[in-house]
Amino acid sequence: MRVKALPLLIAMALVSNVPAKSGPTPEVLARRAISPHTFESLPAIAELRKLGPKGLDLLFQVYGEQITRLSAQSQRERASDPEWQRLTDALDRVSQQRDSYASRLYWHTDLEQAMAAARASGKPILSLRLLGNLTDEFSCANSRFFRSILYANTTVSAFLRENFVLHWKSVRPAPRVTIDFGDGRKIERTLTGNSIHYVLDADGRVLDAIPGLYGPAAFLKALDQALSAFRSSSGKPGEAREASLRDYHKAAMESIFAEFRADIIRAGARLNPRFFTIETDASAPPPNALQAAPRAMTKMVAETKTLKSIGIVDPLLVLPQSDGVRERVLASLRPESDMTEWVKIAALRAVNSRLDASSIALIRSQYPSMAPGDAAMSRILQNLEYYLAIDTVRNEFMHANLHAWLIDGSLSQDVERLNERVYTGFFLTPRSDPWLGLLSPDTYTGLVDGGIVRDR
Numbered sequence: 001m002r003v004k005a006l007p008l009l010i011a012m013a014l015v016s017n018v019p020a021k022s023g024p025t026p027e028v029l030a031r032r033a034i035s036p037h038t039f040e041s042l043p044a045i046a047e048l049r050k051l052g053p054k055g056l057d058l059l060f061q062v063y064g065e066q067i068t069r070l071s072a073q074s075q076r077e078r079a080s081d082p083e084w085q086r087l088t089d090a091l092d093r094v095s096q097q098r099d100s101y102a103s104r105l106y107w108h109t110d111l112e113q114a115m116a117a118a119r120a121s122g123k124p125i126l127s128l129r130l131l132g133n134l135t136d137e138f139s140c141a142n143s144r145f146f147r148s149i150l151y152a153n154t155t156v157s158a159f160l161r162e163n164f165v166l167h168w169k170s171v172r173p174a175p176r177v178t179i180d181f182g183d184g185r186k187i188e189r190t191l192t193g194n195s196i197h198y199v200l201d202a203d204g205r206v207l208d209a210i211p212g213l214y215g216p217a218a219f220l221k222a223l224d225q226a227l228s229a230f231r232s233s234s235g236k237p238g239e240a241r242e243a244s245l246r247d248y249h250k251a252a253m254e255s256i257f258a259e260f261r262a263d264i265i266r267a268g269a270r271l272n273p274r275f276f277t278i279e280t281d282a283s284a285p286p287p288n289a290l291q292a293a294p295r296a297m298t299k300m301v302a303e304t305k306t307l308k309s310i311g312i313v314d315p316l317l318v319l320p321q322s323d324g325v326r327e328r329v330l331a332s333l334r335p336e337s338d339m340t341e342w343v344k345i346a347a348l349r350a351v352n353s354r355l356d357a358s359s360i361a362l363i364r365s366q367y368p369s370m371a372p373g374d375a376a377m378s379r380i381l382q383n384l385e386y387y388l389a390i391d392t393v394r395n396e397f398m399h400a401n402l403h404a405w406l407i408d409g410s411l412s413q414d415v416e417r418l419n420e421r422v423y424t425g426f427f428l429t430p431r432s433d434p435w436l437g438l439l440s441p442d443t444y445t446g447l448v449d450g451g452i453v454r455d456r
Helices: 002-016 026-033 040-051 053-071 077-080 082-095 113-120 139-151 156-164 216-233 238-267 290-295 297-309 326-332 339-348 357-365 373-405 414-428
Strands: 125-129 167-174 176-178 186-190 198-199 206-211
Touching: 026 040, 026 053, 040 053, 040 082, 053 082, 077 082, 113 125, 125 139, 125 326, 139 156, 139 216, 139 357, 156 216, 156 357, 198 216, 198 414, 206 216, 206 373, 206 414, 216 238, 216 373, 238 339, 238 373, 297 339, 339 373, 357 373
Parallel strands: 125 167
Antiparallel strands: 125 198, 176 186, 198 206
16 A cells, blocks of 8 residues: 555645746736737736836836837827727826826825835825816816926926836816817816925925926926935925924025015016915815916916806905905905016926927827928917917915925824815915815796706
8 A cells, every 4th residue: 555655745846846837027928918809908917016117117018019119100000009098098097197008107196105115215295286186088187287388298207207106196186177069079178176286305395396297397496406305305304304304494495585575686577476375265266266276387377268158257346345255255365466466487497398399299199180390380389389488487476385394393283184275375275175276156046946966
């Protein structure tokens, strides 16, 4: 019996020495990620996502030639190319950013995971707050501009990959409107909202806050300054670290104001910039969407006609004249400075808002119905740079006010608390208003319930 059992024992011993079957290699995962079969592609994409930035880099390594070749095609050609659809879907799912073929950026959507990655890498976190999701075409306008103007910019993209752990979080859904002309034509837009980048340390404390849309060169400058503040304060014990950051915010605020004073003189602008924060009376109505719109000029240009077309009116026109509410609103809502004076300042810094070839290529691809060489595209790009320059100088002044907020250090301890104040006091879209300033409750529309529909 022992002799007969020997072959079985030998076989069992050989089996026990066979290494356990391992999972697919990263390269195999990358190949499977663009499979036409979702039962194969979705698990592979999930595994690549778990690999972090390395998973995204792997897709670019394996498909670099295809990405270069296909991204040179027109949007119309891409739309009919199943290979491009599967490839960009995999890239965007792994990166958690739409149009990531142009940015090559990997974004965390869980702050705790971003903090862990920051601790492991020794890098700070760049945390984007936006309306909607960065993966959606119809996220808020500023976040869409970030994707095409900033993240697709070759220099900005490389700087972000090298120096930051990236994270984004949705503040609330982005309002979306469709105007149906009844003949097959529609206009789809998002309305209102704004976005901000926070620079955080590995413990989630706020080191800086860069509000709204910037030109690429100005954005890089702001990021570089925040990175220097991170490096100079890192490793210092408690009070020494706080003192270092206080000095940074004071110096940054004073530098911005000094530059504005110098530019006002150079441009001959009749401008006396005020702080952008407002404190409204609790009994007053929340800011109107038209009042919030000038806080983001490039976005406002794209949205104002739509806001007016859906009946958004200035609440000051319909408030009672004699009960004190109107007076309190007028006292608390500070008027925007003359835009023509801001234009003079923006002209001095226009070079900071130049688009690079990568951004222009992405923007062109978003107009599949426009023929190559169409003069309308040149006008679009020229106008975009013009309003981008205005946004940049106004947001940098807002940035100075945020430095003033951060000097005492209390708001820097809680990014969520700071974000609430930013959206209320700077962006004029307080969470207390579920309608984001898009509802004029005292205006008659002739529709049942004023046209309000609640599906939930």
